[in-house]
Amino acid sequence: MYLRPQIADPRAIIDRRALTLQLDALGGEGKHGSAEQRKQALVLLKAALGQGRQVIQQRFQSGTPALPTRQAFAYLVDQIIRLVHDFTVNRVYRLPNPTAAEKLSVVAVGGYGRGEMAPFSDVDLLFLFPYKQTPWGEQVVEYMLYLLWDLGLKVGHATRSVDECIRLSLSDVTIRTAILEQRWIWGDQELAAQLKLKFQSEVVAKTGADFIEKKLAERDERHRRMGDSRYVVEPNVKEGKGGLRDLHTLVWINKYLYGIEDSADLVARGLLLPEEQRSFTQAMEFLWAVRIHLHYLANRAEERLTFDMQVEIAKAMGYADRPGRSDVERFMKKYYLVAKEVGDLTRIFAAALEERHKKVAPLAAFRAKIKRAKKIDGFDIAGGRVNVGSETMFEQQPIKMLRLFHLAQEQGLDVHPEALRLVRRHLKLIDGKIRNDPEANRLFMDMLCSKQDPETTLRRLNEAGVFGRFVPDFGRVVAQTQHDMYHTYTVDEHTIRAIGILSRIESGALKEDHPLSVNVIKEVLSRRVLYVAVLLHDIAKGRGGDHSILGEKVADKLGPRFGLTAAETETVGWLVRWHLAMSATAFKRDIADPKTVVDFAQLVQSPERLRLLLCLTVADIRAVGPTIWNGWKGQLLRELYYRAEEYLSGGFSGRRREERIAETKDKVRAGLTDWSKAEIDRLLKRHYENYWYSSDVEMILRHARLMREADAAKRTLTTGTRSDTFRSVTEFTLYAPDHPGLFARVAGAMAAAGANIVDAKIFTTNDGMALDSFYIQDMEGGAFDKPDRLKKLSTAIERALSGDLKLRSAIAPEKPGTTSRTRVFKVAPRVLIDNQASNRYTVVEVNGRDRPGFLYDVTRGLYDLNLTIGSAHIATYGERAVDVFYLQDLTGMKLTDKRRLQQIEKHLMKQITQADDKEKPAAAKAAKAA
Template identity: 35%
Template sequence: MLPASPTLDAPADAVADPEWAAEARQTLQQADARLYRRYDQGDNIERLLALRARAADHLIRLAWQRCIPANAGLALFAVGGYGRGELFPRSDIDLLVFGPTQAQRTHETALARLFALLWDCGLPVSHAVRSAQECVQASADQTVLTALIESRPLVADDAARQALKQAVNSDGLWPPREFFLAKRDELLARHQRFGDTADNLEPDIKDGPGGLRDLNTLGWMALRAFGVRELEALVGLGHLGADEAVALRRERCALARLRFGLHLVANRPEERLRFDYQKTLAARLGFVDDVESLAVEKMMQGFYRSATVVRRISDRLLQRFEEQFDGEAVPEPVSVGFSLRRGYLAANDPQWPQGDIEQVFALFSSWAYNPDVRGLHSLTARALAESLGELPAYTDASPAAREQFMALLRSPRAVDTLARMARLGVLGQWIPAFAQVSGRMQFDLFHVYTVDQHTLMVLRNMGLFATSRADERFSIAHEVWPRLRKPELLLLAGLFHDIAKGRGGDHSELGAVDARAFCEAHGLGSSDTELVAWLVEQHLRMSVTAQKQDISDPDVIHRFATLVGSRDRLDYLYLLTCADIAGTSPKLWNTWKDRLLADLYFAARRALRDGLENQMPAAERVLEARETVRALVRERGYDDATIERQFTVMPDESFIRLRPEQLAWQAAALVPVKQGQTLVKVRRINADDDALEVFVHSPDRDGLFAAIVMTLDRKGYGIHRARVLDGPVETIFDTFEVTPADSFADGDAPRLEAALRDALAGDLAQLRPSRRVVPRQLRHFRFAPRIEFRDANDNDTGGTRFSLVAPDRPGLLADVAFVLRNQGLRVHDARIATFGERAEDMFVISDEHDRPLTETARQQLRDAMLACLDPDRKAGDPH
């Protein structure tokens, strides 16, 4: 039991002694421990929240009696979330002291002692002290009114209760319609802060879209408009279906259980499901890993699905509230069986759709051909939701229904149609495999969306390609799109490319099987079916080739072009690859990747045009490139003699590996440079992008590569690509493409140029990597670095190919370059790739005599690199 209170008529200046507070704190901790055990045993979450609020009520009343005289003329109310009679483990406790201003002043010291005592007892109290008039004035802010309308008396007589009720319901104070509009705007603005999606890697359970705050908002609207404290009461009023009420209560319990557990594992009032807590919380909730999914992925999928249901139903309920305030309008017919009601598309038949998928597809067709539709009417949306379980999958549907679906893919705004079908649950019903990946997340930093949301993002990018407007993010996509024979085939490939995630095995191969079956069932011809299945199976190939292989190597291009086989397939694969990468993460797509894929596209297209059996010899490629570059340099005002002189000091390999416009820029920059001088040039690659190109020409000396890399890192730049070429007479021609990776990197090309020039003019051996703090998210994705060596190809320098896969972190490449320098090794080429938390880098290296590494040298480099990248590794650990 909690410590006994003094008599009710105790004087106002009674001392709140520390012993009482300590005993109260201990008793509260014991009560919490019992509740937390019951939580771990799976007890009803609503009961636990109510019991915790009741325990706080009891302690607060005792403290009030201890500090405030019975005749003080003051009352105490719980407000906000605590006013609802629920209390999460680390939530604040909102209190209102209500009474006349004079009584407030008289007992000001006693109130201060009360709140200090409550904090001493372990209750995180926030409070307001107001009179009735002050409540009216403060309620001009609808957030204050929101807290007050949920007030619950703790120590209050009937007069105080009535006075507060009258204050909250004062004439002209936020009439129901104005209150609804304000809360709706607040909800929409809050959703926008989270990108209007709950499918974030670290979602907010409370305030994110589909979270507990959405349910609270619906409750506040219902309370203000209809005077009901529970959403379930709206069923009797006809605003909420019984099935909807059950679903909302189920998802509220699921979300509350997550939030309760999150407070426990974080031991603080944390509302975001951060990586720091996801694994621990999943284990506490009893999820376990299996061959298909990690425990944390199962837990997160449950959250995403709950949030989806909450959003789906809340959209309908918000519309019904709007109809309640504004009334129904006269229906406007828009197509057979459908009309517009206040801009919302509605089925005319009250019995629609009666489990008929053809009727459902007719609805989406009408929606697609009427762009002014605001959305789906709430009654029609509810009818659709109630009939979802009756709708057949495509395998059991009629040929007419399948043809309707394909017609939707060919219709205007097909991407919008697929997104609507997904959000309303129809797409998952039609394609059960899509329902399986609904809400499915991957526990990494590379995939920032759930699989279903990523798929919709990919489709949305394809929709952008289809517009006639050029998008600066995709330099040639709008030119390639018109060449597609059947754009709907690309949409199908996008829909199926990740549909087999989480089944075990290769998702590309499994997805191709699903895609082939779907296309055959929908009557596509064999060539179209094979194209879609091939695109799904190979959807990663172009990305991997561009980012991990040397696309200036004719053999690489020949292998890729041979795989593709035709210009038609190349067009589809290019657009699918762009849409896929850009739809994986907002930060993943950039000018560099756009240009890299475009380069691979054009190189493969040329190989296909010339014939795969007619590879141009390297010497001819150099001559052809020289003529192209010569024309570009002439445009800069230089004569042929000057151009030829510059060509003699540039490595032949640069004419194969670099673009003509890059070479023209470098050749012009080299004109005033005398032998033995160092040149550093930096330019902005694109006026609308922060990417910079760095060109360094210098007499060769050991440590140059490391010095450049470490300086770029110190200035806050990340390297996306490096071309490290050896020129004539012991010179180097190094080209780097970089982007700002830290806030202090301002993208100022002259400033970066000066910093590099200063660094290279000094003692390179004195340069050291800067120490960097590893971002919080990266700490949760640690894995042992993997190192591989193999002899370089004949087209390379004859050195050793050194591949590294390691957890990414700031300064990683600088540390790698530092180790290479300390081992006395030279870098001849580098390809840098980062995939979320994984860095996958490749270097062509040699010893100081440009020879491949011996086995002894390889082992020494391996040990030094692991000691740098994985300092906690035990000696002798083979990794």
């Protein structure tokens, strides 16, 4: 709403009277101005504008609230425009006897018309004339505009008559909204008043319902364009869901319908409760403070709260670290809570207005609506919504706050805005007694485990504040941010989305993406366990410890309250404790290594837990963000599931290594029908046992044909590719003479060509040939299958192996647009060495900040250490790179010497930290150039 001016000592910002005297002293009256006169005026005005901005900035940074600050900017610009107008009209284009047509009114519209401006906001002006524009008017407007532009103001303008304004506003809702916010600045005041009066009588009075409908549709489209969630990691403060524009929608509707310009008047008219009006003002203050800080830090009109800006604004607004939460996480939690509050206000208020002012339905539809109206359990059902039967319903029976949402879910209905408003007013009635009420918990569990869209119902519960009150542990993660580039949503939003994904898996809607999960979930013996585990898997985030361990304790506490048996509670606790185990094993360990499967299966212990863990893992990963899941991750999880299932069913452990190798060789013999026995025998002898054990038959057959063709042609380098769009990966096979550093060179060439390695299997034949399979993706997580990219990749590898390509310089530095974002996050480099994960290899895990060439630097370090890579598994979690290598020494043995292991750790740490240090100057230079 418009707020009454609150500017302290306005003359300290700009003294228009003193400036008028200085401009008058320049002379030149009636001479159409001179270049020198204009130049001197520009100097005076620019100095005044700069000084005024400096005063406002100093006041803001010294503690002046945001709302008077935004008004101070508008006040400063008002005075500048008045001075420019008077200088132009009285000194440059003075008319001794103006005609009736030679009148001009300067009117502010849009945000400037509301008297709201950030440091770099646009100045929206309407130059208003009584009839068509005259030559004098054209000269005045042009002179004023050029002077304002030369002052550095971003002026958007329109030149119209009163009748044109009325005609255009009737056909264009954007123009109508701009004129709705008109505010006379200077010039002919009577002309501005005429527009205001005519706009009110000919436009506003006749188009109220139409305006509401279009503004709400405009809001919905803007939300869709901005991601349709207020919980995105880099929200737009102005246009995003829960941002300033949502509050502006309320401003426009209330001004249009009621002429209300101050939020306090909404209370007087009974449209808002006093506490809602306070929430409105507090939200407006907070969002404007963030926006003003954004403009100052970016030194331009920036509306997106990017990662780097979040860090700076958190400091500027006085947030400090707390146990388990950084300053920026605390700031962003506040932001999301405010955005949620804005959502509550706009949803309740705008929906109520929509209901009150919607177009009258035809009589038949009205009668049908009356006929459908009914009561269920004391609730009114009408117009597709559930409403309370009386204002005292929740006071008498607080449990009915849960029953409201349960009924809406059962009947497939929405919840009436008035009911939501009443819920908000009575949230404190949800206390310990209600939380421990068996019937209340039954209602909650019914909603959670329902096959009727539990996601929508849980989101309604969360938006209304009921979820966090009924489950206080969940309330602690409402708006809890995860300040990284991996998680897209707040913890509560991520959890609700995960439950929605689980529900769609169960219904079969996601069968194309998750065929295994869709089949497996049908065999799950306890749906309740699965849904509660998904609900609680991240419940303990932000508590300053391992959220999996802490979450298990929360599950042990809540399980009995939700009505779970002791056995069900124990299973939920186990799932919460180990909800990351399956993804960690699949993405960071060699599934072909039998010990990997045995260790994982022994952790899981039962087929039922395996089924539950698979479904939880898929839902969790899919709910992290829209770009996190891909087919390659799905394939890795499927492989691990099948191998663990085989072990748990007794098949895996009963088959010895020699038997599996013999079976694979028999299948290869059967597949090479066009080969002679001598050729097949030669092939079988060329590979070591590990190749036959770790590779599937289809891959071996592809390799065999590629090797045969290359040997016949006597090529020293042969490559082959096979793309799998379902798995979102391209398999790149390389066959060449083996030599030290081969993997590092290939990794560097792939980085230079823009390919991202996600997995690699490294084999050497007994006659010294390397046969390596690299699984690669593009930077968007899709298959690397474009012909031009594949050609570029092959050329880069050839040049790298021949020594023609200088890899370090060929690997592109970080893009300027992403540098500031990725460098916001501090990823401590770490090297972990595990000699228990494999019987034949030493497993080394390297963590660091993701950047182009990270894998090349690590593999270069392994080459320096004379280590042989058996397989590599590459994962990226936002800004964090996690590369895992299965290593042996040059004799094919595990690395067990303590000093040798310390040397490996020290050298790899040095390798990645030195590379980071070298990149900083280049990155800074790139960012500066951008």
